[in-house]
Amino acid sequence: xxxxxxxxxxxxxxxxxxxxxxxxxxxxxxxFAETRTVHxxxxxxxxxxxxxxxxxxxxxxxxxxxLLANPVTEDYQVEVEAD
Amino acid sequence: xxxxxxxxxxxxxxxxxxxxxxxxxxxxxxxFAETRTVHxxxxxxxxxxxxxxxxxxxxxxxxxxxLLANPVTEDYQVEVEAD
Numbered sequence: 001x002x003x004x005x006x007x008x009x010x011x012x013x014x015x016x017x018x019x020x021x022x023x024x025x026x027x028x029x030x031x032f033a034e035t036r037t038v039h040x041x042x043x044x045x046x047x048x049x050x051x052x053x054x055x056x057x058x059x060x061x062x063x064x065x066x067l068l069a070n071p072v073t074e075d076y077q078v079e080v081e082a083d
Numbered sequence: 084x085x086x087x088x089x090x091x092x093x094x095x096x097x098x099x100x101x102x103x104x105x106x107x108x109x110x111x112x113x114x115f116a117e118t119r120t121v122h123x124x125x126x127x128x129x130x131x132x133x134x135x136x137x138x139x140x141x142x143x144x145x146x147x148x149x150l151l152a153n154p155v156t157e158d159y160q161v162e163v164e165a166d
Binding site: 002006008009010023026027030032034035036037038039040041042043044045046047048049050059062063066067068 | 085106109113115117118119127128129132133150151
């Protein structure tokens with residue numbers, strides 16, 4: 001079965017996020033006064049063949065550990081889309 | 084009230100996604116044979132002051148239209164985190 005997995009890779013809290021700050025400033029310049037902090041990271045969508053949801057999630061986490069995220073500077077979240 | 088809004092900006096289906104293809108190849112070179120298509124986009128996390136969830140979502144959509152997404156080449160999805 002094929003599962004669609006959504007991965008979000010974000011800069012770790014407390015580390016520099018210049019892209020997020022740039023967007024924060026741009027939004028405020030555009031008049032969006034209600035925005036507080038903004039963080040920008042990467043969104044990765046992967047179609048994974050797996051026997052179960054859990055297996056798809058486990059494989060996606062392994063992909064994050066091995067390629068998609070920098071373990072020193074980034075955190076990631078994995079979500080398997082409902083069938 | 085402050086809502087945390089997750090935005091995913093992805094290359095529109097059918098348009099070139101060289102970053103996604105690069106990740107696809109890298110994953111397959113690392114032995115992840117179970118991956119099919121991969122797409123890479125941006126994840127934006129915004130803290131928004133709003134009176135309601137719906138208002139937070141509407142404002143975030145406006146931010147996407149005005150700044151965060153390219154209306155010609157990208158699609159976006161907005162999710163307001165549960166309180």
